[in-house]
Amino acid sequence: MFGDFGNDFTFIFASTYVLVFYTKVMGVSAGIVGTMFLLARCVDAFTDIGMGRIVDSAKTAKDGRFRCWIRRMMGPVAIASFLMYQAGLQGAPMTVKIVYMFVTYLLWGSVFYTSINIPYGSMASVISNQPKDRSSLSVFRSLGGMFAGILISVVAPMIVYTKDADGNTVVVPGNFTLIAGIFSVCAILCYLLCYFLTTERVKVEPKAKTGNKASLGQSLKEVFTSRALLGVIASALLMLLASLMGQGLNTYLFTDYFNNASALSIFSMLSLPVALIMAACSTKLALKFGKKEMSILGCGFAGAMYCIAGIMHVTDVKVFMAIIFLAMIGMYFFQMQCYALVTDVIDDKEVRTGNRDDGTIYGVYSFSRKLGQAIAGGLSGWVLTAIGYDELASVQTDAVKDAIYSVSTFFPGAVFILCALALAFIYPLSKKRVESNVAELKRRHGEA
Numbered sequence: 001m002f003g004d005f006g007n008d009f010t011f012i013f014a015s016t017y018v019l020v021f022y023t024k025v026m027g028v029s030a031g032i033v034g035t036m037f038l039l040a041r042c043v044d045a046f047t048d049i050g051m052g053r054i055v056d057s058a059k060t061a062k063d064g065r066f067r068c069w070i071r072r073m074m075g076p077v078a079i080a081s082f083l084m085y086q087a088g089l090q091g092a093p094m095t096v097k098i099v100y101m102f103v104t105y106l107l108w109g110s111v112f113y114t115s116i117n118i119p120y121g122s123m124a125s126v127i128s129n130q131p132k133d134r135s136s137l138s139v140f141r142s143l144g145g146m147f148a149g150i151l152i153s154v155v156a157p158m159i160v161y162t163k164d165a166d167g168n169t170v171v172v173p174g175n176f177t178l179i180a181g182i183f184s185v186c187a188i189l190c191y192l193l194c195y196f197l198t199t200e201r202v203k204v205e206p207k208a209k210t211g212n213k214a215s216l217g218q219s220l221k222e223v224f225t226s227r228a229l230l231g232v233i234a235s236a237l238l239m240l241l242a243s244l245m246g247q248g249l250n251t252y253l254f255t256d257y258f259n260n261a262s263a264l265s266i267f268s269m270l271s272l273p274v275a276l277i278m279a280a281c282s283t284k285l286a287l288k289f290g291k292k293e294m295s296i297l298g299c300g301f302a303g304a305m306y307c308i309a310g311i312m313h314v315t316d317v318k319v320f321m322a323i324i325f326l327a328m329i330g331m332y333f334f335q336m337q338c339y340a341l342v343t344d345v346i347d348d349k350e351v352r353t354g355n356r357d358d359g360t361i362y363g364v365y366s367f368s369r370k371l372g373q374a375i376a377g378g379l380s381g382w383v384l385t386a387i388g389y390d391e392l393a394s395v396q397t398d399a400v401k402d403a404i405y406s407v408s409t410f411f412p413g414a415v416f417i418l419c420a421l422a423l424a425f426i427y428p429l430s431k432k433r434v435e436s437n438v439a440e441l442k443r444r445h446g447e448a
Contacts, residue, residue, distance in 0.1 A: 052363025231427025290431025306413030
């Protein structure tokens, strides 16, 4: 949990505020910042998978194959995050600001964050080889990210925004640097807790030591021919597309369709009780019925509830929130268990090929999630343009309002159903097969 908390002190803050900082404080155009985001995703394609290969091949340190990277990289990632928000450069020439922005953002996200996130994300497979434990680890990872997101969404606006003499909301440039420094210190503290409170119990030697080191091409071929990995990637992309697209349109849905901006804050907090409910019962459900089986049910139920909301064309915001609350229960089961699915994929590949690629598999999965986040972020804007949303109008036409509602309900509904189908027909790791893989690997490792 503290590992994700540490990650998201810099990741969620950057996802939410780096665009605000460079446009409103530094005066850089949004188009240039968007180009930087696109370039970073291209670089991530190499660094995520490259870091995975390094982790799989590097010599095991005295504190493990994965924990050692938390120790090594927590300082650089925190410092790089802090350097991204230097309001003191506000008066520098525009060229200097743009170059500085590109260098610090790429160093933070594509180099240092990757070098801690890939080994940390791969670590669950060596903390325990028991399906129950891995399910629980996935739940607590999700809780860590959720708690960090809530903390940042509550604290950051109070610090970086203020009211001017005319009552307008404006940014406070120096406070970006202040809160970035505070979050960087908090990230290091969380990483230290993660490092000292975890133990690598499953001893698997790296390929370089066992002599089974495969070429990059062979490893990638084995990874990309894994039906289990393709199923996880497809379902994760669809889940991100549905949930993030909904989040991107919620502001417009509540302000333009329901004309109730205050309800948006209440709606945003609904995720907390849902996550706590799922944290209490998702591991038990996964153990009894299977992660795949319950994820299919959860995504299918979420999709059905969104579609029902779309068909009903609700005008009462309370009724709408009640329906989507039910949808969140289904959605959050899969979100809580998705990391555990990745550890099952790692085991399945070792059973099938004899090669274990914890880092490489998680690197591919991590990049696919980043790609999904980028696509979802752009799609919200494209959809608003397509339905004729007028940014300058104080009130939208009834046709545009209805279109916002339809897209906000039917789109995530259809995508969640597709997610359930991807898990059902592409992802092959049923409860029975997962248990069989765990038993087989115990036998092999015991003999070794």
